[in-house]
Amino acid sequence: MKKHKQFFTAMFFVLPGIIGLLVFRIYPILASFFFSFTEYHITLPPKWVGLENFKELFHDPLFIKSLQNTFVYFIGLVPVGLVVGILLALLLVKDFKGVSFFRAVMYMPSVVPIYAFAVVALNFFNPYLGLVNGFLAKLGVPGPLWTADDKLVKLTIILIAQWGAGQQAMILMAAMKDIPKEFYESALIDGANKWQIFKKITLPLITPAILYYFITSSILALQFFELPQIMFGGGPNNASLSIAIYLYRHAFRYGNMGYASAMAWFIFLISLGVCILYFRTSKKWVFYS
Amino acid sequence: MKRLFVALLLSLAICLLGEVVEITFWHNMTNPVERESIAGAVAEFSKTHPNIKVNIVIVPGSETEITKLMTAVAGGTGPDVYYLDRFTVAQRAAYGVLEPLEDYLVQLGYDAIKLKGEFFNFAIEECQWNNKIWALPWDTDNRALYYNKKLFKEAGLDPDKPPVTLKELETYAEKLTKKTAGRYTQVGFIPWAFQGWHYTWGWAFGGNFYDTQSQKLIFADDPRIVKAFEWLGEWAKKYNIKELEAFVSSFGMSFSGASIGGAEPINPFLAGKLAMVVDGNWLLAQIKQLAPKDFEFGIAPIPAPEYGEKNSTWAGGWSLVIPKGAKHPKEAAEFIYYMATKGQIKYAADTQHLPTLREAVPGLLKVSPPEQKIFADLLPTAHVRPVIPVGALLWDELTNAMQAVIYGEKSATEALKTAQEKVQKELDKWLTK
Numbered sequence: 234m235k236k237h238k239q240f241f242t243a244m245f246f247v248l249p250g251i252i253g254l255l256v257f258r259i260y261p262i263l264a265s266f267f268f269s270f271t272e273y274h275i276t277l278p279p280k281w282v283g284l285e286n287f288k289e290l291f292h293d294p295l296f297i298k299s300l301q302n303t304f305v306y307f308i309g310l311v312p313v314g315l316v317v318g319i320l321l322a323l324l325l326v327k328d329f330k331g332v333s334f335f336r337a338v339m340y341m342p343s344v345v346p347i348y349a350f351a352v353v354a355l356n357f358f359n360p361y362l363g364l365v366n367g368f369l370a371k372l373g374v375p376g377p378l379w380t381a382d383d384k385l386v387k388l389t390i391i392l393i394a395q396w397g398a399g400q401q402a403m404i405l406m407a408a409m410k411d412i413p414k415e416f417y418e419s420a421l422i423d424g425a426n427k428w429q430i431f432k433k434i435t436l437p438l439i440t441p442a443i444l445y446y447f448i449t450s451s452i453l454a455l456q457f458f459e460l461p462q463i464m465f466g467g468g469p470n471n472a473s474l475s476i477a478i479y480l481y482r483h484a485f486r487y488g489n490m491g492y493a494s495a496m497a498w499f500i501f502l503i504s505l506g507v508c509i510l511y512f513r514t515s516k517k518w519v520f521y522s
Numbered sequence: 523m524k525r526l527f528v529a530l531l532l533s534l535a536i537c538l539l540g541e542v543v544e545i546t547f548w549h550n551m552t553n554p555v556e557r558e559s560i561a562g563a564v565a566e567f568s569k570t571h572p573n574i575k576v577n578i579v580i581v582p583g584s585e586t587e588i589t590k591l592m593t594a595v596a597g598g599t600g601p602d603v604y605y606l607d608r609f610t611v612a613q614r615a616a617y618g619v620l621e622p623l624e625d626y627l628v629q630l631g632y633d634a635i636k637l638k639g640e641f642f643n644f645a646i647e648e649c650q651w652n653n654k655i656w657a658l659p660w661d662t663d664n665r666a667l668y669y670n671k672k673l674f675k676e677a678g679l680d681p682d683k684p685p686v687t688l689k690e691l692e693t694y695a696e697k698l699t700k701k702t703a704g705r706y707t708q709v710g711f712i713p714w715a716f717q718g719w720h721y722t723w724g725w726a727f728g729g730n731f732y733d734t735q736s737q738k739l740i741f742a743d744d745p746r747i748v749k750a751f752e753w754l755g756e757w758a759k760k761y762n763i764k765e766l767e768a769f770v771s772s773f774g775m776s777f778s779g780a781s782i783g784g785a786e787p788i789n790p791f792l793a794g795k796l797a798m799v800v801d802g803n804w805l806l807a808q809i810k811q812l813a814p815k816d817f818e819f820g821i822a823p824i825p826a827p828e829y830g831e832k833n834s835t836w837a838g839g840w841s842l843v844i845p846k847g848a849k850h851p852k853e854a855a856e857f858i859y860y861m862a863t864k865g866q867i868k869y870a871a872d873t874q875h876l877p878t879l880r881e882a883v884p885g886l887l888k889v890s891p892p893e894q895k896i897f898a899d900l901l902p903t904a905h906v907r908p909v910i911p912v913g914a915l916l917w918d919e920l921t922n923a924m925q926a927v928i929y930g931e932k933s934a935t936e937a938l939k940t941a942q943e944k945v946q947k948e949l950d951k952w953l954t955k
Contacts, residue, residue: 272951275592276618276846294940295922360768361705375704381767383929469767469777470929471922485589487915488617 269494279491286495296496298471299479302387303455306475309391310454315446318401323431325402326409336406340399351463354393355380380465383472390460390473401446408442409435440519444511451507455500476500543574543853548581548591549605559872563865567857574853576603588614591845595619600845602854608659608841609907609917612651616911616952621844624655626855640863644837644906645878651909658862659878661869662839663802664897664904665717667825671818673698673708673797684822685798688753691825698797699761706769709790711798713757714777714928715770716791718800720920721836723750725905728830732908737953739908739916739946742938746829751927751934758928777925792817800824803876803897810891821896837904839878876901911952916945 269286271279290296325336342350357364358379366376379389416434425433458477461467467474467482476496484493547564551557557580564576579601581590588610594600606614614620624634634655638646645659671681677697685691695710713723724731729747733740741747758766767777773795774787790796791805792813809819823833842858844851863879870877870886876897877886883898907913923937932940 274617275596293944359771361772378764378768381771382764465776468925470925470931482918486918487912488592488613 265494268491269498271491273491274488286492299474299476303476305387306457307454311450317395317398321402322405326406342396343400347459383470386473408439412438437520444519452504455504543850545602545850545853546577547603548579548601559869563868567860595846602848604843604845606843608648608839609913611657612909613911615651615656620656621851641878644904648906657841657843658858660840661875662837662878664835664837667822669798685825688827709796716801720924725834726824726826739942742942748934755927835900912948
């Protein structure tokens with residue numbers, strides 16, 4: 234009897250959270266799954282069209298373009314972010330005076346609102362007036378037309394996106410901190426050089442953190458939205474258009490909620506596939522102590 | 523206690539005298555001049571209509587993104603009157619977002635045919651879908667060529683002879699373009715900058731985008747529109763699109779339509795770095811406000827090829843509608859009629875926006891600079907974008923096609939064909955209903 238009462242009291246306190254989860258997360262997910270099989274324009278009742286939306290995706294040249302762009306973001310953002318993250322982590326893991334100051338500085342950019350950052354970044358990479366090309370000109374190198382060139386714009390965005398690398402650097406650094414000092418000491422005694430130590434000790438032992446990074450960053454890269462939308466609105470010539478931006482256009486400009494839902498589920502399926510791939514292969518490369 | 527008693531008495535008196543109906547009006551005019559003019563018109567309306575109280579709610583938002591309205595309507599909390607981009611009226615009507623305004627106007631005793639005659643054709647045309655009026659037009663705008671007289675003189679051109687033909691436009695632009703150290707320091711003309719849209723050039727070349735009779739999009743099969751796109755592509759190749767984009771990006775602009783970083787860009791025309799530009803009549807107010815004191819400019823019709831349309835222009839603008847599920851549609855219709863007629867006369871004089879009500883033009887011309895007359899004179903023949911339920915998609919697809927052509931990705935024929943097929947497919951879904 235008392236247990237029952239405790240249960241209900243507990244439920245009473247948990248309920249707001251559960252209701253929030255059900256109403257604002259679970260329901261929309263299920264609803265969008267249903268809508269992805271319909272033609273739905275918010276103010277009109279949804280009309281069942283079966284797999285029509287998904288078939289349409291592969292006949293829509295702009296969707297295919299956005300898919301290609303998203304793929305470029307994916308293969309750019311994930312490895313570049315990892316390399317930058319590891320390099321930063323290697324610097325910050327060292328114990329020297331005032332290192333906590335540098336750690337804070339490294340994390341600071343992640344606190345800046347993305348909008349404000351995008352505006353500053355655009356000025357940095359402005360082909361004519363920007364700091365980057367100004368610096369290159371000082372070195373006697375003619376700067377590329379970063380933001381104006383439809384062939385370069387994705388690369389520009391990938392470079393700019395590294396401002397958030399402090400986040401993964403923190404996680405990787407924490408993993409490095411967990412590595413017992415004895416490993417390094419015995420390696421030094423055996424006469425290993427720095428590269429060998431990194432390759433044989435540091436890298437294998439931070440693989441669980443790398444797996445975590447791969448999964449989270451891959452999902453984020455597949456849903457990449459803010460930077461290309463704020464900076465270029467998907468342009469020039471739709472060269473920076475990601476699936477998420479195209480989805481947004483269909484949902485809120487054309488009111489095609491059904492088609493947009495199909496795109497959302499398409500991204501989800503790709504994300505799921507990528508995650509399964511990571512987990513399947515993880516036995517081979519992740520070190521589980 | 524005493525106050526409560528007075529309030530009770532007052533409300534009783536109101537009940538006896540006739541019920542006061544409160545209607546909610548959403549608009550997005552945050553500019554103080556426009557906002558105050560609207561408030562003034564509403565105040566005058568309440569004097570003549572004491573039984574209708576109008577609550578103005580300012581809901582910031584952009585032209586085609588009306589998520590707030592859509593969700594409010596779907597949730598049953600929408601306003602009674604909404605300020606809607608006119609070229610999307612057909613789309614919203616088809617999507618079931620609007621109440622049939624015409625029915626309420628007829629109930630109130632207005633004559634629909636007479637009413638249509640009070641507005642310019644293009645404007646009332648945009649307000650109709652399935653032979654019914656869904657909106658009454660509000661203000662409008664149209665487009666022409668602006669040129670910088672000072673730069674004309676510097677380049678040895680006659681400042682009183684703006685280009686008329688495409689050939690002239692090309693030679694003038696060449697003379698007005700300056701490049702130092704591989705960078706543009708001054709550009710003569712960029713056809714697709716500002717209001718140089720696909721529609722602008724398509725119509726200037728004498729083309730047609732849509733056939734109302736057969737309800738078919740025909741732009742990809744119209745050799746004149748293909749020619750217009752090819753011309754844009756040649757221009758982009760000649761001047762190098764990437765370098766032009768880099769040039770405008772130093773003003774915070776972009777051809778993809780995103781004003782970079784969301785900030786208001788600096789206008790290279792007003793800065794004296796772009797010699798000629800196709801833009802709307804609203805630029806007049808900006809010139810007055812932002813251009814240097816010695817800024818000399820002229821306005822001319824949009825240049826056209828010999829076979830094209832002389833003095834071509836197209837108009838956009840806004841309208842007033844009753845969203846679906848409005849609590850007091852009849853009172854809303856009464857208010858919309860007042861605003862579109864008497865309200866518009868006041869609004870045109872206050873803000874110098876071009877009106878869609880024929881009667882409001884003289885009042886506008888009295889207060890505005892003489893250049894405004896050029897735009898006002900173009901109103902009777904102005905084009906409007908095809909009145910179809912997929913207008914926003916058509917706009918974006920034409921923009922995509924234009925960009926694909928100027929970036930040299932596709933040929934004009936191919937880009938237009940892709941766009942036409944895609945939009946026609948969406949359009950057909952609505953026509954079979």
